[in-house]
Amino acid sequence: xxxxxxxxxxxxxxxxxxxxxxxxxxxxxxxxxxxxxxxxxxxxxxxxxxxxxxxxxxxxxxxxxxxxxxxxxxxxxxxxxxxxxxxxxxxxxxxxxxxxxxxxxxxxxxxxxxxxxxxxxxxxxxxxxxxxxxxxxxxxxxxxxxxxxxxxxxxxxxxxxxxxxxxxxxxxxxxxxxxxxxxxxxxxxxxxxxxxxxxxxxxxxxxxxxxxxxxxxxxxxxxxxxxxxxxxxxxxxxxxxxxxxxxxxxxxxxxxxxx
Amino acid sequence: xxxxxxxxxxxxxxxxxxxxxxxxxxxxxxxxxxxxxxxxxxxxxxxxxxxxxxxxxxxxxxxxxxxxxxxxxxxxxxxxxxxxxxxxxxxxxxxxxxxxxxxxxxxxxxxxxxxxxxxxxxxxxxxxxxxxxxxxxxxxxxxxxxxxxxxxxxxxxxxxxxxxxxxxxxxxxxxxxxxxxxxxxxxxxxxxxxxxxxxxxxxxxxxxxxxxxxxxxxxxxxxxxxxxxxxxxxxxxxxxxxxxxxxxxxxxxxxxxxx
Numbered sequence: 268x269x270x271x272x273x274x275x276x277x278x279x280x281x282x283x284x285x286x287x288x289x290x291x292x293x294x295x296x297x298x299x300x301x302x303x304x305x306x307x308x309x310x311x312x313x314x315x316x317x318x319x320x321x322x323x324x325x326x327x328x329x330x331x332x333x334x335x336x337x338x339x340x341x342x343x344x345x346x347x348x349x350x351x352x353x354x355x356x357x358x359x360x361x362x363x364x365x366x367x368x369x370x371x372x373x374x375x376x377x378x379x380x381x382x383x384x385x386x387x388x389x390x391x392x393x394x395x396x397x398x399x400x401x402x403x404x405x406x407x408x409x410x411x412x413x414x415x416x417x418x419x420x421x422x423x424x425x426x427x428x429x430x431x432x433x434x435x436x437x438x439x440x441x442x443x444x445x446x447x448x449x450x451x452x453x454x455x456x457x458x459x460x461x462x463x464x465x466x467x468x469x470x471x472x473x474x475x476x477x478x479x480x481x482x483x484x485x486x487x488x489x490x491x492x493x494x495x496x497x498x499x500x501x502x503x504x505x506x507x508x509x510x511x512x513x514x515x516x517x518x519x520x521x522x523x524x525x526x
Numbered sequence: 527x528x529x530x531x532x533x534x535x536x537x538x539x540x541x542x543x544x545x546x547x548x549x550x551x552x553x554x555x556x557x558x559x560x561x562x563x564x565x566x567x568x569x570x571x572x573x574x575x576x577x578x579x580x581x582x583x584x585x586x587x588x589x590x591x592x593x594x595x596x597x598x599x600x601x602x603x604x605x606x607x608x609x610x611x612x613x614x615x616x617x618x619x620x621x622x623x624x625x626x627x628x629x630x631x632x633x634x635x636x637x638x639x640x641x642x643x644x645x646x647x648x649x650x651x652x653x654x655x656x657x658x659x660x661x662x663x664x665x666x667x668x669x670x671x672x673x674x675x676x677x678x679x680x681x682x683x684x685x686x687x688x689x690x691x692x693x694x695x696x697x698x699x700x701x702x703x704x705x706x707x708x709x710x711x712x713x714x715x716x717x718x719x720x721x722x723x724x725x726x727x728x729x730x731x732x733x734x735x736x737x738x739x740x741x742x743x744x745x746x747x748x749x750x751x752x753x754x755x756x757x758x759x760x761x762x763x764x765x766x767x768x769x770x771x772x773x774x775x776x777x778x779x780x781x782x783x784x785x
Contacts, residue, residue: 302572303562308674310757313561381760412671415567423685430682498569501640525784 269294269489271330271354273321276304277502278411278448279336280509282359283491285475286334293489296328297336302496302526305411306339307380307447314382318344320523322352324494330354334478338363338446338470339380342388362477363444363470364392370466373441374401378431381406383446403438407431407447414449415505420456428453428460436461444468452508490516496526528553528748530589530613532580535563536761537670537707538595539768541618542750544734545593552748555587556595561755561785564670565598566639566706573641577603579782581611583753589613593737597622597705597729598639601647621736622703622729623651629725632700633660637690640665642705662697666690666706673708674764679715687712687719695720703727711767749775755785 270293272283277299286295298321300306306314318340325333332355335341335348341358349356367375377389384406393402409427418424435443443465445451451469458467495502499518506515529552531542536558545554557580559565565573577599584592591614594600594607600617608615626634636648643665652661668686677683694702702724704710710728717726754761758777765774 302568304567308563308760309561310759313756409668409671409675409677412668416668418668423682423689426682426685497572500569501567 268331269296269329271296271298271325271328271333272336273298273300273318273325273333273340274337274448275300275306275339277301277506277509280506281448281451281471282334282336282474284509284511285472286478287489287491289475289479291488295489295491296325296330296494297491298324298494298496298521299502300496300523300526301502305380306337307382307408307411309382311343311382311386314340315344315347316525318348319351320525322348322356324521324523326353332357334474335359336448336471336474338448339382342379342383342386357474357478359446359470359474360388360392362473363446363468364389364396365477366468366473367393367442367444368397370468371441374403374438376432376435376438376440376443377402377404377446378407378410378443378450379404379446380411381408389444389446401438403435403440405431405434410453411447411449414452419452424453424456425460428456432457432460440465442466442468444470446470448509492516493518494521495519496521496523527590528555528588530555530557530584530587530592531595532557532559532577532584532592532599533596533707534559534565534598536560536765536768539765540707540710540730541593541595541733543768543770544731545737546748546750548734548738550747554748554750555584555589555753556750557583557753557755557780558761559755559782559785560761564639565596566641566667566670568641570602570641570645573599574603574606575784577607578610579784581607581615583780583782585612591616593733594618595707595730595733597707598641601638601642601645616733616737618705618729618733619647619651621732622705622727623648623655624736625727625732626652626701626703627656629727630700633662633697635691635694635697635699635702636661636663636705637666637669637702637709638663638705639670640667648703648705660697662694662699664690664693669712670706670708673711678711683712683715684719687715691716691719699724701725701727703729705729707768751775752777753780754778755780755782
């Protein structure tokens with residue numbers, strides 16, 4: 268039975284990459300909502316409407332569980348999706364929080380989209396898991412455009428990151444949660460700005476690792492089918508930057524009720 | 527009879543601002559497709575589908591003509607919209623090109639979204655209007671996020687602009703077309719990078735001016751109704767930055783067939 272995975276765009280392929288390493292035998296169905304990307308500046312209601320359509324699509328395709336490989340949708344929609352869906356729904360918040368607490372003791376920083384940070388989902392889950400923990404959460408809306416523009420290093424990117432992380436450096440964070448699938452591509456710059464003593468938690472890897480612990484591995488190699496709501500053309504070149512080198516079984520354009 | 531105006535988001539309010547100055551008596555109906563913003567990285571087919579839904583909505587509301595206050599939709603969809611619509615459709619390309627050619631003699635630069643620049647709409651219209659004209663067109667996808675983040679000045683913004691405009695400075699452009707409604711908010715930085723000898727053409731003002739020349743003015747003051755496809759909440763604070771200080775008659779949430 269295939270695993271369903273979705274994101275607002277193709278960034279969630281970083282989760283697919285981690286899942287394929289963790290579950291090489293599994294078939295994976297991936298939906299990237301490229302016609303309506305990004306979710307990070309949309310309302311909770313709209314993100315929930317779009318996410319529901321994708322969950323319906325993946326259920327109909329036979330997904331036996333669904334991973335929400337988008338921090339914004341995880342923060343805004345997972346509690347509601349989980350109630351309405353017929354299969355288990357896995358968001359990224361719980362696994363990200365667990366990984367952050369395992370990574371170290373000191374103050375924790377969280378960076379994400381405007382909607383993710385404004386939802387307070389990470390802040391509340393961290394506070395609940397470790398009462399009294401100092402958490403500094405900052406919305407960093409320029410980082411996704413920088414990654415999509417391919418400016419992964421260089422002075423401009425370093426200055427943008429430096430400006431966003433200023434309150435975290437002042438608060439002497441020891442762990443930084445990268446609460447958006449695009450951010451791991453900026454690890455080099457983030458590490459240079461924060462210094463080697465701050466540990467980074469990749470929410471994609473944390474999500475895949477949390478699922479792995481629930482399931483044994485099999486040996487046969489699974490396939491990957493990618494479904495996009497906008498024409499695949501302009502995204503093809505960037506698929507490998509998120510997915511890593513490797514075979515994509517197929518990429519298909521789909522139409523959802525409101526895409 | 528009201529004038530219909532639409533954009534992918536609220537940036538098109540800069541056109542409304544210019545239209546209200548030019549046609550103070552006109553009632554204006556504005557649609558901002560905030561649930562599906564931005565258009566600049568979507569396919570032509572998707573931008574056309576979304577634009578058609580908005581044109582239908584505005585026609586039903588009684589708009590007697592429709593201004594496409596979005597350079598991306600103007601570049602990708604206006605020729606097709608004009609064929610299917612029951613009222614005149616005004617895009618931004620022709621007026622921007624006219625204003626650019628009136629502004630000066632030397633090479634012309636054009637900055638816009640990835641989709642606007644990739645369409646070649648401005649480049650072809652400029653070449654047709656003045657054969658042999660040197661045109662340097664550059665997609666500048668980070669500028670909209672910078673404006674939306676409110677980083678209108680400062681070192682980061684200046685460096686981003688400097689990097690994008692490098693080929694234009696080398697080509698010694700004399701006119702720069704700001705082919706996106708957000709860019710006029712960056713005029714100070716653009717001017718600093720380009721120097722005072724380069725004239726900037728604001729596509730919003732050029733569009734309003736081209737309509738003005740077709741119509742006399744009346745005296746009574748018109749109203750403005752704004753319709754947004756996502757919850758208005760997070761946009762309200764930014765409406766004035768695009769529209770200028772002034773009364774908004776009403777802001778209403780709407781649902782289009784696919785929003």
